[in-house]
Amino acid sequence: MKTLTPQMASQLANAAYQIRTAERTGYSLGKLPSQITNNFSFDLSNGPIMGVSGGMLSRVFNRQTGFAVIGHGKNQYQGDTVLAIRGTFMKISLKSLELRDVVTDLHFGLATGDNQTRIHAGFNKVFQSIKPALTESLDPLLRGNSSGTLHCVGHSLGGALAHLAADWVKRYYGNRVCLYTFGAPRVGLTEFAKKTTSTIDKHFRCVHASDPIPMIPVWPFIHAPYNKQEFVLSPGMSINPFAHSMAKSPGYLNTASGHSWKEIAQKTRTNAQSVVLRYANRHQASFSTYWSLRITDALITILKKAGQLPVILAAAGVGTALTFYDLLARSMEHIAKLTPEFFEDVKGLLGHMLVFAGYVTKTVADLTARFIRWVFDVTLGALYRSARQAFDNLE
Numbered sequence: 537m538k539t540l541t542p543q544m545a546s547q548l549a550n551a552a553y554q555i556r557t558a559e560r561t562g563y564s565l566g567k568l569p570s571q572i573t574n575n576f577s578f579d580l581s582n583g584p585i586m587g588v589s590g591g592m593l594s595r596v597f598n599r600q601t602g603f604a605v606i607g608h609g610k611n612q613y614q615g616d617t618v619l620a621i622r623g624t625f626m627k628i629s630l631k632s633l634e635l636r637d638v639v640t641d642l643h644f645g646l647a648t649g650d651n652q653t654r655i656h657a658g659f660n661k662v663f664q665s666i667k668p669a670l671t672e673s674l675d676p677l678l679r680g681n682s683s684g685t686l687h688c689v690g691h692s693l694g695g696a697l698a699h700l701a702a703d704w705v706k707r708y709y710g711n712r713v714c715l716y717t718f719g720a721p722r723v724g725l726t727e728f729a730k731k732t733t734s735t736i737d738k739h740f741r742c743v744h745a746s747d748p749i750p751m752i753p754v755w756p757f758i759h760a761p762y763n764k765q766e767f768v769l770s771p772g773m774s775i776n777p778f779a780h781s782m783a784k785s786p787g788y789l790n791t792a793s794g795h796s797w798k799e800i801a802q803k804t805r806t807n808a809q810s811v812v813l814r815y816a817n818r819h820q821a822s823f824s825t826y827w828s829l830r831i832t833d834a835l836i837t838i839l840k841k842a843g844q845l846p847v848i849l850a851a852a853g854v855g856t857a858l859t860f861y862d863l864l865a866r867s868m869e870h871i872a873k874l875t876p877e878f879f880e881d882v883k884g885l886l887g888h889m890l891v892f893a894g895y896v897t898k899t900v901a902d903l904t905a906r907f908i909r910w911v912f913d914v915t916l917g918a919l920y921r922s923a924r925q926a927f928d929n930l931e
Contacts, residue, residue, distance in 0.1 A: 537712055538613060539738055540687050542767075542800055545716035546742075546792035547572050549691040550782050552605060552622035565605065576607035576618050585669045603666050603697070606673050615684040617677045619670075619701060623692025623782070646853065650704045651731050654853050655724035656696070656753060663700040670701065678709040685712040685737075691782045692749060692927070695720025699760070703732045714738040718788040719747050719780050722757035725853060729760035736760075742792055742800070745825050746772025746779035748922040755832045756852040767800045774824045775919070780926035809833045815880065818887035819896065823918065827892050831915075834885045842871040842878065865909035872903045879903065886911050893918040 540548070547569050554566045565578055585604035602622075609616035645657035678686065686705050690698030695717030702715040715736050723729075733739070739761045743750045745768055750759070759766070769791035772779060781787045794800055811833040821827045839845040844867050851863050872882040886900045886908065893915045900911075 537685060537714070537737065538616065539714050539740075539797070540618075540689070540716060541571075542740075542742070542792040542794045542797060544571055544575070545687075545689050545740065546718060546782075546789045548576075548607075548618060548620045548687075548689045549694070549716070549718050550789045552620040552690070552694060553782065572607075575611050575613045576609055578605055578607045580605065585666050585673065603662070603694075604670070604701075606677070608677070609684075615681065616687065617674070617684060618687040618689065619674075619698070621688070621690040621694040621697045621701065623690065623694040646725075649700065649724065649728060651707060651728065651735075653724055653728040653731055655700070655728050656722075656757070659693070659696045659700060659723055663697050663704075666697070667704070674705065674709070678705065678711050682711060685714060687714045687716065689716045690720065691718040691788060692720065692780065696723050699723050699732065702736050706735045706737075712737045714740070716740045716742070718742045718782065718792065719744065719749050721749050721752050722759050725756055726758055726762075726849070729758050729762040732760045733762040733764065739764075740767060740797060742767040742769055742788060744768075744770045744772060744779040744786070744788070744791070746770075746774060746776040747926070748775050748777060748919060749780050749926050751775070751825065751828050751919060752923050754916060754919065755836070756849055767797070769800065772825065774822060775828070775922050777922050777925035777929055781929065784929075810837050812837060812881060813884040813888045815884040815887045815900065818884065818891050821888040821891040823892055823894065823922075827888070828919065831885065831888055831892060834881075834888070838868070838871060838878070838881050838885060841881075842867075842874065844871065861909060861912050862905075865905040865912060868908050869903060869905040882908075889915040 551565050551568055551572065565580065585602060585606070604619060604621040607618040607620070609618065646654045647657040647660040649655040649660055674686075678684065686702070686709075688698040688702040688705070690696070698717055699715060699720065700723065702713045705711060706713045713736050715738070717740070720741065741759065741761065743766055769788065770779070770786050778784070779786070783789045792800065811830050813830070813834045821831075836845065839848055848864060848867060852860055868882050872879045882903060883900050886903075889911050890896070890898045890900070895914060900907075
């Protein structure tokens with residue numbers, strides 16, 4: 537099966553941002569690199585794929601611009617199709633957003649996706665709005681063309697939509713599908729990740745270690761491929777909104793410039809490891825990807841040891857952000873009262889969360905549900921503010 541090179545995939549993800557004209561005529565992708573024009577042609581005579589959204593995402597996805605373009609393969613990619621979906625270049629003001637709004641908008645709201653698993657409602661809403669146009673454009677290319685491969689490409693929130701598109705095409709048309717994402721957020725819960733891992737033929741998930749967007753929405757949302765590799769394009773000691781850029785230095789476009797995926801640095805990431813955090817060591821924590829993962833792993837470890845993980849995951853599948861975190865806080869309060877060991881486990885987790893969020897002098901003495909919920913809020917708020925700054929820095 538032919539796949540796009542890292543360079544081609546990143547060039548296509550970046551090219552999708554050039555669809556900025558607010559009318560249905562006059563669209564242009566500008567001057568594309570020769571590696572793209574030699575292998576794919578784009579017909580924009582009818583404009584790009586359009587879509588609409590609402591709620592928070594109406595501020596993220598400008599409803600007056602196109603979302604995606606479709607390219608026809610030629611030369612070595614004859615018979616293949618490429619679907620490039622943009623992220624957002626619309627500036628988002630942080631000043632008008634309350635902490636709870638940031639946490640709620642970007643984390644919860646669940647919907648049932650096309651594969652009958654639970655996914656982020658906002659991503660699903662945008663995808664469903666562009667699906668009729670996708671069907672109209674892809675039908676003549678994919679139906680009856682079982683030998684052709686569809687290459688789905690996207691950066692940022694466009695990567696989330698590319699993920700949904702890849703899963704839908706595989707189930708609806710049955711073609712071979714390759715998915716290439718750069719700095720994409722998590723799309724769904726565990727079952728979605730497992731199902732798409734088993735159905736999508738090739739999945740190249742590329743991240744910068746400092747990029748906050750791949751860290752959201754936080755657990756219980758998880759990434760696919762499930763329990764498999766990600767491609768880490770650049771290291772990072774701390775979370776940095778500027779690491780999310782597609783074209784600005786270091787930028788995914790610059791760091792994914794290789795001609796072979798074997799040239800790209802990789803590491804294997806499991807979705808959870810057993811971690812116990814001690815309160816006395818809380819000042820080792822920092823606002824970084826490493827500690828974001830360790831804090832999540834420590835939370836899951838506590839829930840597993842106490843036998844509460846199935847209950848919490850079930851609540852995640854049917855609840856909202858408010859009800860989920862209220863339940864989680866109450867569960868942690870209950871667990872802390874079970875034994876002295878659990879009390880220390882919960883206290884250590886909360887201490888590290890506070891340092892992660894910048895509350896380095898705040899002590900943990902009161903393990904009530906109200907205090908635990910506040911710790912969740914400030915921790916998630918720090919991460920999601922960084923994510924919103926990453927969106928705001930896009931052009």
